[in-house]
Amino acid sequence: MSDTSTAAGAPTAPGMMDRVYRTCGVTGLRLHRPAELLIKANAVAATVALLIGGISAILILLTRWQAVHLLDQVWYYRVLTGHGISMLIFYIIFFEMAVLYFASGPLLNSRIAAPRLGWFNFGLMTLGAVMVEWMIWTGKADVLLSSYVPLRADPLYYLGIIFFAVGALLVCAQFFATLVIAKRERTYEGSMPLVTFGATTAAIIAVITLLHGAATYIPTFLWSIGLINMDPQVYRMLWWALGHSSQQINVAAMVSLWYLLGGLTVGAVVLNEKISRTAFVLYILFISMASAHHLLVDPGFSPAWKVVNTSYFMYMAVLASLLHGFTVPAGVEVGQRLRGATQGLFGWVKRAPWGDPGFSSMVFSLVVFGFVGGITGVTIGTEQINIVAHNTLRVPGHFHATVVSGTTMAFMGATYYLIPLIFQKKVAFWRLAQVQPYLFAGGMLMFSVFMSLAGGFGAPRRHWDITFSNAPFTESFHPAVDMLLGGMAVGGLLAGVGGGIYILVTVWSVFFGERFTEADRVPGARGLPQGITSPPRPATVADEENLPTGRWGNAPGTMALVLIFLAVFIVYYFANWKILSFVWKIG
Amino acid sequence: MSQENDVHRKPFHTGLVAPQGRWWVPAHRAEKVWFIIAFTWCMVLFAMMPLWHLKGGQNPSGIRSKVEPAAFTARVEQMVADYQVGEMNGYPVVEPPAGSDIYLLGRMWSWYPVLKLKKGVEYTLHLSSVDVNHGFSLYPVNVNFQVVPGYDYGLRIVPTAAGEFSVICNEFCGVGHHMMLGKVLVTEEDGTMPGAVVATGEVE
Numbered sequence: 001m002s003d004t005s006t007a008a009g010a011p012t013a014p015g016m017m018d019r020v021y022r023t024c025g026v027t028g029l030r031l032h033r034p035a036e037l038l039i040k041a042n043a044v045a046a047t048v049a050l051l052i053g054g055i056s057a058i059l060i061l062l063t064r065w066q067a068v069h070l071l072d073q074v075w076y077y078r079v080l081t082g083h084g085i086s087m088l089i090f091y092i093i094f095f096e097m098a099v100l101y102f103a104s105g106p107l108l109n110s111r112i113a114a115p116r117l118g119w120f121n122f123g124l125m126t127l128g129a130v131m132v133e134w135m136i137w138t139g140k141a142d143v144l145l146s147s148y149v150p151l152r153a154d155p156l157y158y159l160g161i162i163f164f165a166v167g168a169l170l171v172c173a174q175f176f177a178t179l180v181i182a183k184r185e186r187t188y189e190g191s192m193p194l195v196t197f198g199a200t201t202a203a204i205i206a207v208i209t210l211l212h213g214a215a216t217y218i219p220t221f222l223w224s225i226g227l228i229n230m231d232p233q234v235y236r237m238l239w240w241a242l243g244h245s246s247q248q249i250n251v252a253a254m255v256s257l258w259y260l261l262g263g264l265t266v267g268a269v270v271l272n273e274k275i276s277r278t279a280f281v282l283y284i285l286f287i288s289m290a291s292a293h294h295l296l297v298d299p300g301f302s303p304a305w306k307v308v309n310t311s312y313f314m315y316m317a318v319l320a321s322l323l324h325g326f327t328v329p330a331g332v333e334v335g336q337r338l339r340g341a342t343q344g345l346f347g348w349v350k351r352a353p354w355g356d357p358g359f360s361s362m363v364f365s366l367v368v369f370g371f372v373g374g375i376t377g378v379t380i381g382t383e384q385i386n387i388v389a390h391n392t393l394r395v396p397g398h399f400h401a402t403v404v405s406g407t408t409m410a411f412m413g414a415t416y417y418l419i420p421l422i423f424q425k426k427v428a429f430w431r432l433a434q435v436q437p438y439l440f441a442g443g444m445l446m447f448s449v450f451m452s453l454a455g456g457f458g459a460p461r462r463h464w465d466i467t468f469s470n471a472p473f474t475e476s477f478h479p480a481v482d483m484l485l486g487g488m489a490v491g492g493l494l495a496g497v498g499g500g501i502y503i504l505v506t507v508w509s510v511f512f513g514e515r516f517t518e519a520d521r522v523p524g525a526r527g528l529p530q531g532i533t534s535p536p537r538p539a540t541v542a543d544e545e546n547l548p549t550g551r552w553g554n555a556p557g558t559m560a561l562v563l564i565f566l567a568v569f570i571v572y573y574f575a576n577w578k579i580l581s582f583v584w585k586i587g
Numbered sequence: 588m589s590q591e592n593d594v595h596r597k598p599f600h601t602g603l604v605a606p607q608g609r610w611w612v613p614a615h616r617a618e619k620v621w622f623i624i625a626f627t628w629c630m631v632l633f634a635m636m637p638l639w640h641l642k643g644g645q646n647p648s649g650i651r652s653k654v655e656p657a658a659f660t661a662r663v664e665q666m667v668a669d670y671q672v673g674e675m676n677g678y679p680v681v682e683p684p685a686g687s688d689i690y691l692l693g694r695m696w697s698w699y700p701v702l703k704l705k706k707g708v709e710y711t712l713h714l715s716s717v718d719v720n721h722g723f724s725l726y727p728v729n730v731n732f733q734v735v736p737g738y739d740y741g742l743r744i745v746p747t748a749a750g751e752f753s754v755i756c757n758e759f760c761g762v763g764h765h766m767m768l769g770k771v772l773v774t775e776e777d778g779t780m781p782g783a784v785v786a787t788g789e790v791e
Contacts, residue, residue: 027603073762107603144759148720150736151761191610194602232720233735256602263601270602273610275618296647298733299714299740303648307636315629322625330617331602338599383636384645390731391722391757458729460722460757464765468755471768472676472697475726475753539599553617562621566628577635577643583728585644585709585745 024106024421025518026532027264030187031422034115035105039098039422040510041122043415046094047506049129053086054499057492065489066466066482073464077144080462082136084145088246088403089164090129095411096202096253097125097171102422103199103256104178110187113177117170125167131160144462146239149220149230158221165217169210172203194270194277195263198256201280202249208288209245216242233300240291247399248287250407251321252280254365257410258328261362264417265353265529267339267536268331271555276327282320286312293377296386306383318378325370326562330555337554338543339536345557356530357427357437361413364441369406372448373398375569385576388583393459397452404495405444412437412502416529419506425513426520426527433505440498446491454484456579647732650741656717659739663690667700675701675770688713688741691754691769693721693734695761698754698769706749706773714740722758725771731757746773749781 020033056079062070063079071079105112112118134156135141141153179200182188192200216238223230259276262268270276292309295301312318336348343350353359376398380389389395419427427433457478459466466477514527523534547554600606614622640646666681666689673680682703683689692699693716704710714723714734721734728748732740756767774780 073765077759077762077764108605142762148758151719151759188605190605190607193605198602231737233738236720236733236735259602263603267601269599270606271599272612272614272618273606274612275614275622276602295733297731299649299651299735299738302651303640303646306647307633311633311636314633318632319625319629322628323622326621326625327618334599335601378632382632383647384639384643387645387647387731388729390733391724392729392731456729458724458726458731458755460724460755462759462764463755463757466765468765468768471766472678473753473768473770475755475768478727541598543598551616553615553620555617559617559621566624569628573632577639580645581643583645583730584725584747585743586730587644587646587648587743 021111026421026521026535029106030109031106032111034118035101035112036422038112038115038118038122039101039418042094042098042101043418043422044510045122045126045129046091046098046411047503049086049090049094050499051503052133053083053091054496054503056080056083056086057499058496061489061492061496063464065485067486068489069465071464074139074142076464077142077462078136078139081142081144082133085132085136088145089161090132092250092403092407092411093164093168093246094125096206096249097121097168098418099253099257099414100171100175100199100203102418103196104175104182107193107196108178108182108188110178110182110185113174113181117174121167121170121174123167124170125164128160128163128165128167131156131163135160146243147220148239149223149232149235152224155221155224158217158224162214162217162221165210165213169207172206172210175199175203191273194273195256195260197277198252198259198280201284202252202256204284205245205252205287206249208284209242209249212238212241212245212288233298236295236298237291237300240294241288244290244293245288247403248283248290248317250403252283254369254407254410255280255321255324255328257414258324258362258366259331261358261410261413261417262328262332262335264535265356265359265362265531266332266335267539268328268335269338269539271327271330271334275323279320279323279327282316286317289313290317290381293381293386296381296383297390303383310381310383310386315378318374321370321374325366325374325565326558328366329561330558333555333558334547335536335539337546337548338539340546342546342548345560348557353530355434356416357433358413358416358529358531361409361416361437361441364437365406365409365413368401368409368441368445368448370565371568372445372452373402373406375572376452377402378569379573379576382573382576385580387586388576388580389455391461392455393451393461394455396461397448397450397455400444400451401448405441405448409437409441409444412440415502415506417531419509419513420516420528420532423510423513424516425509426516427505427529428508428513428527429501429505430526432501436498436501436505438498440495440502443491443494443496443498447488447495448491450484450488450491454481454488457481457484459485647742649743650711650739652739652741653737654715654739656715656736659690659713659715660692660717662713663692663699666690671700672703678770680772683710686710690715691723692717693723693756693760693767694718696756696763696767698756698767701770701772703772703774704746705778706746706775709743709745712742712744714742719760720758721756721760721767724755724757726753726755728752733758746771749773749775751780 754769
């Protein structure tokens with residue numbers, strides 16, 4: 001499977017190990033050993049964080065499910081803090097670091113810049129993460145993820161986050177340096193691949209985000225040791241410039257992985273580089289304005305500020321997602337049609353490799369992110385509609401559809417290729433791995449939808465007990481809320497099983513798995529995704545005979561799908577204006 | 588058109604492949620159509636917000652200013668002293684005149700005081716906190732606002748239904764967060780409470 005070789009001219013130089021490569025038998029990419037090791041380390045750290053966050057998720061779920069109400073109030077908020085940090089910060093960012101190493105080194109056939117710096121960064125991020133987890137689980141940081149001042153955590157908590165962020169920032173610097181090296185050493189011809197371009201936008205957004213993080217956490221650290229004052233409203237604005245922008249790193253990384261997985265699994269094509277790349281650039285330009293999504297019913301900002309910012313200056317970042325939402329499935333459709341899946345409007349869907357967990361994960365990520373996460377996000381991020389959504393369960397209902405069903409699902413799909421291509425192991429428990437995306441996506445879909453509906457009745461997020469025990473007054477929610485929270489719990493537990501299978505499969509494959517050799521690459525082999533056993537052959541000009549030429553272009557099936565999507569969007573959006581019009585007059 | 592022909596001489600490639608030569612070329616027809624549709628929809632999304640400010644009845648604009656917690660507390664106490672009409676579970680019930688400025692204070696872990704309003708009448712409801720962030724969530728109306736210490740959020744409100752409403756705190760404010768439940772009572776235009784509230788409550 002691998003050919004180990006050293007670059008010419010450096011066989012005896014110090015740091016020789018830094019120049020060790022192998023060539024991937026599947027993709028033909030040249031893999032730099034230090035890049036591989038850093039990808040592995042960051043992926044393993046991500047999985048550890050996912051495990052902590054996942055166990056926390058189940059405990060929270062069993063508490064919000066009012067019929068079970070597992071944890072007491074102290075531990076509920078503590079576990080909720082740990083869940084948020086472990087998932088949204090540690091899991092996601094460690095995995096994104098692995099994506100950055102992969103997209104800059106292997107995808108460009110290049111060595112990575114300063115491998116030793118990579119290990120320093122990894123160490124710093126791990127140290128920061130351990131400090132933060134330590135503070136949380138010893139009860140010194142019961143402040144939830146957003147840690148709104150003047151709620152106060154131990155100064156070491158803020159310092160841990162600063163360490164983690166500095167490490168991540170340095171990995172971004174390493175990524176940019178690798179791009180320069182690849183260009184200078186001419187490791188590829190032409191422009192960088194679209195996947196690397198997308199990862200580059202993710203890295204740029206990460207820099208913007210992490211600078212906001214510094215602007216938030218350094219003053220907050222100084223405030224926590226009593227040196228300066230911190231205005232609660234200014235804190236909220238700065239924190240969300242970190243908190244929401246970081247979600248846009250996830251979006252850019254996720255969309256890059258859609259293109260990657262589409263290409264690996266079915267040979268999905270890039271219809272037009274200009275459109276796809278412009279859409280990525282729109283993310284960079286407008287994304288930090290999304291801080292406003294969290295401040296729409298705050299006292300510190302004018303309506304004009306809210307309207308301009310919440311809409312990313314006239315919804316230009318939404319336009320970007322709408323474009324990717326077309327070009328990714330259209331790329332899959334055209335890729336399939338080029339290779340002979342020409343029957344009808346949806347023959348390409350029917351002939352897709354639904355047993356390849358990399359493919360099914362990519363599709364579910366795209367569909368749930370768009371239909372649930374995207375539509376609900378734009379709607380509740382509308383200035384006035386936010387009045388009927390702010391801090392209700394509609395908010396986590398939305399972002400679990402984006403960051404879990406979307407980003408995490410895409411990361412899981414990528415893992416099924418990472419295991420054979422980088423770890424050089426076969427995927428263990430193959431049948432379970434094939435079912436995993438269906439369980440996880442189905443469970444999360446149920447979870448998000450029921451959670452959003454409960455929020456529609458006004459059920460609050462981040463709330464230990466909605467029966468209000470020991471309150472001076474009484475109130476009971478509409479009986480439907482109990483049923484909805486029960487449905488949410490069932491969906492969440494299903495997703496928990498899916499998440500558990502994912503961790504079992506990845507840990508077992510990596511540490512105890514069978515080694516993957518070239519001889520394993522036979523069609524239908526267990527333990528290997530179809531994109532590896534029988535990769536899609538490169539498309540030729542002659543294949544274009546297979547493409548339809550009607551008035552709906554060469555991807556008519558996708559055109560039909562996006563029009564259905566738009567119809568759902570329009571109905572949901574205006575239904576929310578209607579709901580808003582029923583509440584008290586407010587101005 | 589020659590550019591488009593150039594593109595067609597190159598086979599389609601995946602996102603893992605470095606594109607060669609010039610790729611800044613016109614999009615295919617379907618992509619253009621979708622771009623126009625998507626852009627138009629984005630403009631509709633944008634236009635709805637200013638439009639609702641002009642025509643809609645629910646906007647989070649309000650009168651916004653900074654306020655010291657002590658100053659805000661003094662205004663609340665003044666209102667209670669002037670307009671208290673009773674007591675409910677140990678909290679003063681306040682019935683301020685129609686059209687007046689009314690105050691609701693968030694603190695760990697209660698809303699103070701209980702407000703008694705009249706249906707169809709406009710009030711300016713001032714929200715602030717003396718300690719940490721709180722969340723004003725009116726149930727079952729489902730109206731939600733952030734309550735930030737040091738800031739006064741003055742919202743002009745018109746209750747459109749009579750009855751007993753709860754104020755839930757929906758911003759995490761410490762371990763007692765779930766106990767932070769307050770009340771707003773809304774009477775009919777003639778000053779009577781609908782339903783069972785008058786019979787069971789301690790409102791005088």
